[in-house]
Amino acid sequence: MGSMAARTDHAVITDVAILFTNPKDTEPESPTLGWTRIDKDLYLRRGKARAAWLCVQSKKKEHLSSEDRVVIQVAVADSNPGWAWEQRPLGVWILRREVGQSTSESFVTELDVLYGTDAVDPRPGWTIGRTAFQLDLPADVPLARLTVRHGPAKPKPDVTLAPRLDGSFKIVQVSDLHFGTGPGICEDAIDTNGELLPAFEADPASVEFVGRWLDLEKPDLVVLTGDQSEFGKTPDTQTAIFKYTAPLIRRCIPFALVFGNHDDEGPPSLPRAAQMALLQTLPYCVARPGPDDIDGVGNYYLQIGTVSSQHIPLVLFFLDSHNRLPAKGEVYDWIKQSQIDWFNTVSQDLKSGLDQNPLAMGFIHIPLPEYNEPGLIVTGGHRREEVMSPRFNSHFYDALAAEGVAALSCGHDHVNDYCALRPASKLGPWLCYGGGSGFGGYGGYGGYHRRVRVFNVDTRTARLETWKRVEYCKEKVDELVLVEDGAVVPPAQNPKL
Structure with missing residues (x-):
């Protein structure tokens, strides 16, 4: 599996869902029109009864109205993180606000999935959650973890390779x-x-x-x-x-x-x-x-x-x-x-x-x-x-x-x-x-x-x-x-x- 983040350049995420499929399907069904599937099986191809895929719905930023609801937080948790959070399967919770009630820097713009207790996300602006998706898997299977980006992508720093002043x-x-x-x-x-x-x-x-x-x-x-x-x-x-x-x-x-x-x-x-x-x-x-x-x-x-x-x-x-x-x-x-x-x-x-x-x-x-x-x-x-x-x-x-x-x-x-x-x-x-x-x-x-x-x-x-x-x-x-x-x-x- 590679980098299959929900890429929403110049867009923000408006909803999150979990798609379940048959684990034997080599080409899982596409999500409903308007949704994007992150191409990583949360079960890491080790689920006996099903595969699971994180899906996002997004909308271009310039097409948002002040009444549109956008996702400002996504988390995986064992219980409700707080008031107004919406539950999704596998321990996923999302928090949405109307566009007029939030700043663009708080909008969730990209989601991705990594695996294992030692997983890290070194990309600027990304935060990986501590809690894994709630999956029934053997102990030797690295559990999937959610990583989230808020706001626009950060530009790469310029790199100049040169000797030090002493040569x-x-x-x-x-x-x-x-x-x-x-x-x-x-x-x-x-x-x-x-x-x-x-x-x-x-x-x-x-x-x-x-x-x-x-x-x-x-x-x-x-x-x-x-x-x-x-x-x-x-x-x-x-x-x-x-x-x-x-x-x-x-x-x-x-x-x-x-x-x-x-x-x-x-x-x-x-x-x-x-x-x-x-x-x-x-x-x-x-x-x-x-x-x-x-x-x-x-x-x-x-x-x-x-x-x-x-x-x-x-x-x-x-x-x-x-x-x-x-x-x-x-x-x-x-x-x-x-x-x-x-x-x-x-x-x-x-x-x-x-x-x-x-x-x-x-x-x-x-x-x-x-x-x-x-x-x-x-x-x-x-x-x-x-x-x-x-x-x-x-x-x-x-x-x-x-x-x-x-x-x-x-x-x-x-x-x-x-x-x-x-x-x-x-x-x-x-x-x-x-x-x-x-x-x-x-x-x-x-x-x-x-x-x-x-x-x-x-x-x-x-x-x-x-x-x-x-x-x-x-x-x-x-x-x-x-x-x-x-x-x-x-x-x-x-x-x-």
Whole structure:
């Protein structure tokens, strides 16, 4: 299920109803003329006897008369909230007033449905109710909750990506959160001594863990490198998207992302294009769908503005690494030639329009085959599990090297968290892993603490350094200088080792 809010642009809601249908109907009947159905089954497709749909009646604001009655409050409650409230099924109550008795800012203009005790709505002007719809469902089914917007939609804030006055630009990479609909369960976390912890709610722990490092590092950009949500645990994708973006929106941190193989792994997950469209409506999202004529969704770049001519331009590339190949198990798709051609064209065009070559980085989800090469010089972390890369090599690495990209960072293999170089005469790009950040994804492999990766760029000196922030560790972990004066620094010469 996706974002199916009752969209009433330039309109206000005049009534609310619940439509019940047969749960076996793949295309439920349309509501009566003049009504709009929010396309989310309140029973989350788990109702044995019926499905239920929230419906709204609306009217354009300019067509309202002073005698028209409009909805000024909607709530889900166990009992009557007060005088003049009208009851609807499943614990829904509405309060209406004549237009002349209320201000337009008090009019309810949009309703939506999210699921689970940990559901949040990060959209400005929206308020999610604490009480769930009154539904007879098993305890393991996340209950539907109502979220309400009053007044017109709030405009998205303008976002400018630029180095700080000292020339620095900091990126926090968060990978493999594996959020679901509902809080989920983590059963493989360990304490500071490596002892297995009792099972606990996964997604709230991930929110707290990531938020702790965001508050400490105060990044200029967060990059989410795929598997933000988890197939099989996410019957409502919108709920998961709102949960993983809320900590960023609340802190006013711009964020970019790429999708992972689990983000849209079959129905009922939203397709990538629909997810990207939803994400682009959210404040501080700088991700883009990318050109329609190349493979994948989310092939784009961000150029970080320079403070002055004394600063090296910084360019970040984001590419869709696709999914598993159909009916082939753990065999993964590869970066396509159309994507490589796009990258080459953009990189060369950018260089031709700049006074000096930029410092460039890339982000993907599934690692390239080069991450799995024998003889790879691994540093600043560990290879704890097999590298799950495509078997076919489309040689995107060669394109990155030819264009002088300094570093590529991925996710996917949760307990790999190293950076590495190929033993070649031309050094770079660095091949880094972010390391798994979410408690909803697997850890294990003899004990693993969740982590995030930090990249800090000094655009005055073309220096790129990285470190990790790890559970239970107060200090930076595995600090590395990846680039100095625009040149890749080999491990043997690394001042941080």
